[in-house]
Amino acid sequence: AKVAGLEGEPDVRRIDPGTSHGYAIPNRGLPSTRFLPKTGCDASGNACDVQSMPPCPKEGCDLPIDTKFEASWGCLYARGVPEDKQKCALTGQGNPSTYQDWWDGSAVDGWTLPFSVLVDDSGRGLTPDAVGSAPVCSPVVCARLLAAAICPTAEFLTPDA
Incomplete structure (x- = not known):
């Protein structure tokens, strides 16, 4: 996955199939973040089979066909006094x-990899008497569908048809 702007995190992080990685969002918030998947990469995270972001192979980057996870993580200070x-x-x-978090899984350019999001508020409680996020936010699973099963199979669409 490629993500930029998180202190202490590399821009490119390898996440093997069946594993996960937690990102610590700073209290100041992190607006306009994109997590972009790459597949079939070398050990340095380059020369990938599928990637639409630099660093690209000498032939250039692929056209954007990948699933994108886009998020804006809210600021914990936003609910305080104006100086905060x-x-x-x-x-x-x-x-x-703002205080609000939002995210979406974008398949506008294509769909390559499924992902899930688990909100962990480190025990702050999203509602009174809540401990952590488990009782309030369950894992949000995006792009978990059988894409091949819903693709048309008998279509023949060309500009000349």
Whole structure:
């Protein structure tokens, strides 16, 4: 997976099939984040079979066909006094991040890999009397479908047809 902007994390992290990796989001928030999968890479995370982001092979990057996980992680200070909100990361529009988290799995360019998201609020409790996120947020599973089973098989679509 490729992600940039997280202190202490490499831009490219290898996540083997059947394993996971937890990312620690800073209290200031992390707006406009993209996690992009790569497959079939060498040991350095380059020369991949599927990748649409640099560093690319000498032939160039592939056209974007990969699943993208996009997120904006909210600022924990945003619910405090106005002076605290100044500690929040700025969004692409130059505004301080809000308290709210959001994410989506984008298959607009293609669908390559499934992923899941498990929210862990480190025991802060998302609601009164909640401990951690398990009672409130269950794992969110995105792109877990049998893509091959829903693809058309008897279609013949060409510009000349």
